[in-house]
Amino acid sequence: MTAALKVTGLVKQYRQARALDGIDLEVSRGEFFGLLGPNGAGKTTLINILAGLARPTQGTVEVMGFDVAREYEQSRRALGVVPQELVYDPFFTAREVLRVQSGYFGMRRNDDWIEHVLHNLGLTPHADKNMRALSGGMKRRVLVAQALVHKPPVIVLDEPTAGVDVDLRQTLWQFIRSLNEEGHTVVLTTHYLEEAETLCERIAMLKQGRLVALDSTRNLLSRRHGHQAQLKFDGEPPPSLGLKRGQSSCWLYGFQEYVQLETLLAGLRTAGIRVLEMQLIEPDLEDVFTEIIQNA
Amino acid sequence: MTGFSTLLYKELLRFWKVAFQTILAPIVTAMLYLLIFSHVLEERVQVYPGISYTTFLVPGLIMMSMLQNAFANSSSSLIQSKITGNIVFVLLAPLSYLEFCAAYLLASVIRGVVVGVGVGLATVWFTDLPLMHPVWLLALTVLSTGILAALGIIAGMWADKFDQLAAFQNFLIMPLTFLSGVFYSIHSLPPFWQALSHWNPVFYMIDGFRWGFFGHSDVAPGLSLLVVGASFVAISGFTLLLLRHGYKLRY
Ligand SMILES: Nc1ncnc2c1ncn2[C@@H]1O[C@H](COP(=O)(O)OP(=O)(O)O)[C@@H](O)[C@H]1O
Numbered sequence: 230m231t232a233a234l235k236v237t238g239l240v241k242q243y244r245q246a247r248a249l250d251g252i253d254l255e256v257s258r259g260e261f262f263g264l265l266g267p268n269g270a271g272k273t274t275l276i277n278i279l280a281g282l283a284r285p286t287q288g289t290v291e292v293m294g295f296d297v298a299r300e301y302e303q304s305r306r307a308l309g310v311v312p313q314e315l316v317y318d319p320f321f322t323a324r325e326v327l328r329v330q331s332g333y334f335g336m337r338r339n340d341d342w343i344e345h346v347l348h349n350l351g352l353t354p355h356a357d358k359n360m361r362a363l364s365g366g367m368k369r370r371v372l373v374a375q376a377l378v379h380k381p382p383v384i385v386l387d388e389p390t391a392g393v394d395v396d397l398r399q400t401l402w403q404f405i406r407s408l409n410e411e412g413h414t415v416v417l418t419t420h421y422l423e424e425a426e427t428l429c430e431r432i433a434m435l436k437q438g439r440l441v442a443l444d445s446t447r448n449l450l451s452r453r454h455g456h457q458a459q460l461k462f463d464g465e466p467p468p469s470l471g472l473k474r475g476q477s478s479c480w481l482y483g484f485q486e487y488v489q490l491e492t493l494l495a496g497l498r499t500a501g502i503r504v505l506e507m508q509l510i511e512p513d514l515e516d517v518f519t520e521i522i523q524n525a
Numbered sequence: 526m527t528g529f530s531t532l533l534y535k536e537l538l539r540f541w542k543v544a545f546q547t548i549l550a551p552i553v554t555a556m557l558y559l560l561i562f563s564h565v566l567e568e569r570v571q572v573y574p575g576i577s578y579t580t581f582l583v584p585g586l587i588m589m590s591m592l593q594n595a596f597a598n599s600s601s602s603l604i605q606s607k608i609t610g611n612i613v614f615v616l617l618a619p620l621s622y623l624e625f626c627a628a629y630l631l632a633s634v635i636r637g638v639v640v641g642v643g644v645g646l647a648t649v650w651f652t653d654l655p656l657m658h659p660v661w662l663l664a665l666t667v668l669s670t671g672i673l674a675a676l677g678i679i680a681g682m683w684a685d686k687f688d689q690l691a692a693f694q695n696f697l698i699m700p701l702t703f704l705s706g707v708f709y710s711i712h713s714l715p716p717f718w719q720a721l722s723h724w725n726p727v728f729y730m731i732d733g734f735r736w737g738f739f740g741h742s743d744v745a746p747g748l749s750l751l752v753v754g755a756s757f758v759a760i761s762g763f764t765l766l767l768l769r770h771g772y773k774l775r776y
């Protein structure tokens with residue numbers, strides 16, 4: 230089966246900036262894929278090239294097996310993009326916008342699906358308001374809805390939750406997740422790493438136009454070797470146990486295997502020290518991200 | 526086809542929703558020109574024997590209004606979409622550059638024609654204009670407004686800011702339309718300006734248009750149609766070429 234996205238040797242040179250510097254990437258069908266990286270890493274540029282809004286300097290890009298330059302009609306039909314910028318057409322209501330967008334994709338009768346999308350994004354009460362009259366969050370929802378009018382097999386969201394209230398994030402992720410479960414491929418860029426951590430199966434990290442990491446979320450998280458426990462005692466543990474002082478009378482214990490915890494507890498019992506509190510601290514994507522971006 | 530017709534519909538709606546500015550205002554402007562010029566010149570100037578100055582003036586005014594509005598429509602629509610960023614909705618869609626061009630072009634031609642018909646109807650009270658060759662008039666109208674609509678697409682793609690578009694309008698479109706014999710016959714010009722006018726395609730649009738109404742013109746009507754037709758092919762071809770390469774739209 231052809232990949233949902235296939236990027237080969239992609240380079241994008243702007244007059245001054247080299248926005249993408251040789252990207253090779255494949256996203257399989259049905260994946261929930263995260264594209265992370267600091268500002269200016271080239272995420273939007275990559276998405277723009279997928280969408281045909283920008284042209285590659287070198288390399289090729291395919292969406293569902295269709296070359297974005299040569300077979301632009303099919304590739305654009307296969308792709309739904311939520312742009313990073315909050316743009317809208319002030320001449321129309323939300324529902325009119327969705328009808329017009331359906332028309333651009335060659336669909337005359339699309340009202341059932343439009344109502345479904347409006348409903349799932351919590352837009353139904355606002356559907357007949359002029360775009361100008363909608364709040365930023367509501368405009369963002371319409372932008373998401375516009376990307377979905379043609380039921381694209383591949384959905385790309387460029388920082389859809391930047392500066393957006395918790396309510397929208399919840400609604401949005403619920404809907405996008407259900408679309409992913411129905412088989413849509415989803416590619417997401419976000420600044421909220423915990424969002425990527427919970428949603429994405431696989432993650433690519435970009436820095437200065439290069440891929441610095443590409444792995445499953447689980448593997449990326451386990452790259453931070455070992456685990457850490459945070460404990461509180463009723464006394465001072467002996468230094469031989471290898472505990473480090475943490476914040477507010479807590480102690481930190483680093484270990485590789487969970488069996489090491491047994492050794493620790495046995496040592497504490499021998500020393501006559503009781504454990505009052507214990508908490509395992511799992512590494513999160515934030516740590517991994519910072520580490521990878523700094524070392525790259 | 527649905528893609529094209531939707532974009533056309535959206536473009537028509539865009540000017541129709543603000544018809545006060547886009548249709549009524551240019552009609553009023555044309556009427557002001559007519560009032561002032563015909564009042565001042567009616568008794569003094571007769572360009573063709575048996576044709577009053579007002580009758581002479583009206584076809585030129587209609588054509589000028591159509592041209593300016595055809596240009597204004599495509600150029601301002603594009604630059605607004607570019608500046609607000611909502612051009613992406615069209616660019617993300619699987620529309621071909623041909624559909625894109627045709628929709629913007631046709632919407633602008635229609636706006637030009639609506640304004641032209643409005644000006645024509647408003648002048649009924651001032652002069653009794655014969656309509657000798659209606660099919661000819663229609664053909665020349667479509668080709669001429671098509672040229673300016675295409676120029677509007679080019680200008681809208683090229684300009685990044687409103688003042689660049691204003692420069693295009695003030696330094697190219699306005700001189701071409703005003704120096705084309707709307708208010709006079711070029712035979713009344715000194716030889717140098719007369720020769721220069723023959724290089725202005727707008728002159729042929731207006732001269733040929735007059736012939737369609739009352740059968741008099743400065744140059745043979747066939748030549749006008751030839752020049753206007755050739756200009757349309759050249760300019761719309763060039764526009765298509767730019768659109769195919771996504772000039773300043775897909776960077
Ligand atoms: N249209 C453009 N013209 C020139 N440079 C650009 C353009 N778009 C992006 N860039 C540059 O390309 C680089 C990547 O930008 P972008 O893709 O927006 O990054 P990200 O989305 O990861 O924040 C930046 O250095 C940016 O300045």
Ligand SMILES: [Mg+2]
Nearest residue numbers: 272273274313
């Ligand atoms: Mg970006």
